[in-house]
Amino acid sequence: MGDLVLTHDMLVIGTHVMSDCAPEDVAWKLVGVNLSDLAAKGAQPIGVLMGYMLGASEWDTRFAAALGDALSHYDTALLGGDTVATPAQSGDTRAFGMTAIGRATHMPVPSRSGARPGDTLWVTGQIGLAMLGYLGETGEAPCNDIAIARYRRPAPRLSEGRALAPHVTAMMDISDGLLLDAQRMAQASGVTITIQSGAVPLPAPIIGNADLPAQAMRWGDDYELLFTLPNGIEPPIDATRIGVVYGMSEHHLLIDGAVPDPMQSLGWEHG
Amino acid sequence: MGDLVLTHDMLVIGTHVMSDCAPEDVAWKLVGVNLSDLAAKGAQPIGVLMGYMLGASEWDTRFAAALGDALSHYDTALLGGDTVATPAQSGDTRAFGMTAIGRATHMPVPSRSGARPGDTLWVTGQIGLAMLGYLGETGEAPCNDIAIARYRRPAPRLSEGRALAPHVTAMMDISDGLLLDAQRMAQASGVTITIQSGAVPLPAPIIGNADLPAQAMRWGDDYELLFTLPNGIEPPIDATRIGVVYGMSEHHLLIDGAVPDPMQSLGWEHG
Numbered sequence: 001m002g003d004l005v006l007t008h009d010m011l012v013i014g015t016h017v018m019s020d021c022a023p024e025d026v027a028w029k030l031v032g033v034n035l036s037d038l039a040a041k042g043a044q045p046i047g048v049l050m051g052y053m054l055g056a057s058e059w060d061t062r063f064a065a066a067l068g069d070a071l072s073h074y075d076t077a078l079l080g081g082d083t084v085a086t087p088a089q090s091g092d093t094r095a096f097g098m099t100a101i102g103r104a105t106h107m108p109v110p111s112r113s114g115a116r117p118g119d120t121l122w123v124t125g126q127i128g129l130a131m132l133g134y135l136g137e138t139g140e141a142p143c144n145d146i147a148i149a150r151y152r153r154p155a156p157r158l159s160e161g162r163a164l165a166p167h168v169t170a171m172m173d174i175s176d177g178l179l180l181d182a183q184r185m186a187q188a189s190g191v192t193i194t195i196q197s198g199a200v201p202l203p204a205p206i207i208g209n210a211d212l213p214a215q216a217m218r219w220g221d222d223y224e225l226l227f228t229l230p231n232g233i234e235p236p237i238d239a240t241r242i243g244v245v246y247g248m249s250e251h252h253l254l255i256d257g258a259v260p261d262p263m264q265s266l267g268w269e270h271g
Numbered sequence: 272m273g274d275l276v277l278t279h280d281m282l283v284i285g286t287h288v289m290s291d292c293a294p295e296d297v298a299w300k301l302v303g304v305n306l307s308d309l310a311a312k313g314a315q316p317i318g319v320l321m322g323y324m325l326g327a328s329e330w331d332t333r334f335a336a337a338l339g340d341a342l343s344h345y346d347t348a349l350l351g352g353d354t355v356a357t358p359a360q361s362g363d364t365r366a367f368g369m370t371a372i373g374r375a376t377h378m379p380v381p382s383r384s385g386a387r388p389g390d391t392l393w394v395t396g397q398i399g400l401a402m403l404g405y406l407g408e409t410g411e412a413p414c415n416d417i418a419i420a421r422y423r424r425p426a427p428r429l430s431e432g433r434a435l436a437p438h439v440t441a442m443m444d445i446s447d448g449l450l451l452d453a454q455r456m457a458q459a460s461g462v463t464i465t466i467q468s469g470a471v472p473l474p475a476p477i478i479g480n481a482d483l484p485a486q487a488m489r490w491g492d493d494y495e496l497l498f499t500l501p502n503g504i505e506p507p508i509d510a511t512r513i514g515v516v517y518g519m520s521e522h523h524l525l526i527d528g529a530v531p532d533p534m535q536s537l538g539w540e541h542g
Contacts, residue, residue: 007320008322008352070392080277081279095365097368
């Protein structure tokens, strides 16, 4: 397989996107989510294969056009796939699977298991923008076009991932929540990660709110990059330092030095 | 991408397999169907990625064990994937996607578009065995263990595909029916294919029946290999010669020299 990186993500209407989601947004989200996995590996996208459950013909036509736009935007080819009929009793449940293939730009390919005691923890962009977009869509927060765009069409951090790959000790994308994904990185690396909540970069409408900062750290969909660097090394791109890596203690994740509330989920647990 | 071959197939419960299908059979079928695409390219399987919609925990556990058995049987690794929750309103509709990666053993990789006038048309194994298995399961035909096994767990013709790859002008696997797939090969190659129905190798219980031979040629699920050879070349494996390739005429497919009945489907049309 050499320097090829492969990743597969599935998107289910009703689970990952709302049932009335525009087909264009589903296409852009499917591409964005998959290419974000390549970004976290510092890989350059080559192409995708996709599995598609057929729906209404107008929906499918709009999806196909947007899929072409999104793939073209990221200079990525549609290499193959499979279309299948959707059973009548499915209650509009449809699943789309995409496999993305990329070429690593730096070897070894960054993984989530390389964080070492003494490393610093960093994140690109802002945490909670996609959550603000969702709350705007559902009317629970004021509408915010940038946030809604981020929620609907995640922008994979491809160039940042390639710039970071030669420097990081560990890297992953944040799909299920900052805290949950940081805990996964700590578990995979056999270390303890401590996050300073006051350092986490939040969008302005979230800062100062009583509940939203804690929610934002548990909300997925931002698809920012979470990475560790050796102590004293600065990242070659814009990013924010949010924590430190320690040797393994009793817990994998600490927030401001304390164990997270065990009654509160750290993020989006699959299934 | 060099000599890598990638293929993606999706399997939907209720569409491709019966709703009460055993999880073990779903796992073997998913692997068999995907590796059959590699077989038609003369490729050696390396690994798979899969997208999995979660179901009942006992079902999922049995599926996972059988998936491990099937992949191990074909010396193929599980390289990655994604598990997703199934929406409550799905009516038990669940979709599974699999991407298979193989390494070509002969370049150029055989395709369905290389058939040339003067070539001969061949098929491996028997056509209609999976149909007999289905009819046995539904009680419309006597039970036949070999046929039921073929229907439930297609056996990809991997070694035959590798042996054939250096010799064929075109090759594909028969997933949607002999006639439909032969027509697709003819369309892709810009030729006319004529099939001698009397030469098509049928299982004994089908021979002599008034309707079943015509149905068998329109039934998918056999996953045999359909291929063309230059005139005078014999295949290096057991196979049956069933037709001839001509230059393009008004129709892509002829059966015993005649145009197929336009009122009757040639096979399983997706969607």
